[in-house]
Amino acid sequence: MTDSGPDADGEDEAQPELCDLCGTVVSDGSESYALVKDSSAIHAVDPRFDGARMVVACSPEHLRELVEEYARRPFVEAELWAGKIDRVMLQHPSGAIRYSELLEETGLTPDQLEAGVTWKNEDYLRWREQFGGDGPEPSS
Numbered sequence: 001m002t003d004s005g006p007d008a009d010g011e012d013e014a015q016p017e018l019c020d021l022c023g024t025v026v027s028d029g030s031e032s033y034a035l036v037k038d039s040s041a042i043h044a045v046d047p048r049f050d051g052a053r054m055v056v057a058c059s060p061e062h063l064r065e066l067v068e069e070y071a072r073r074p075f076v077e078a079e080l081w082a083g084k085i086d087r088v089m090l091q092h093p094s095g096a097i098r099y100s101e102l103l104e105e106t107g108l109t110p111d112q113l114e115a116g117v118t119w120k121n122e123d124y125l126r127w128r129e130q131f132g133g134d135g136p137e138p139s140s
């Protein structure tokens, strides 16, 4: 949830890459890349790249494993919409944005917007459940 998209650090070609599967550092340019579908991937500025993540691997074998791993993950549209809402909110740090502007800037329909907000709330509750308490007892 903290990374900002496929090309967040794509500017600097001299940087060694880390294999997304095993963490091996690849600094000799032999890494492989693939674009995978990921509903938690939101591009920093360009909505056209939302839902796609660039993965990097140390070898074609690891790249294949990564691609298969992402292919098995559910693509949650509400998560994607929530990410679009987050991006727009980041561009309005004061939080002052009208509903109509939020619709226009996210490019979502009212239904999608609502689903995205609901997903964000549920995500917050999941987060609280996982990290917020120190007991196994459910809060509700």
Ligand SMILES: [Zn+2]
Residues within 6 Å of the ligand: 019, 020, 021, 022, 023, 024, 057, 058, 059, 062
């Ligand atoms: Zn690897």
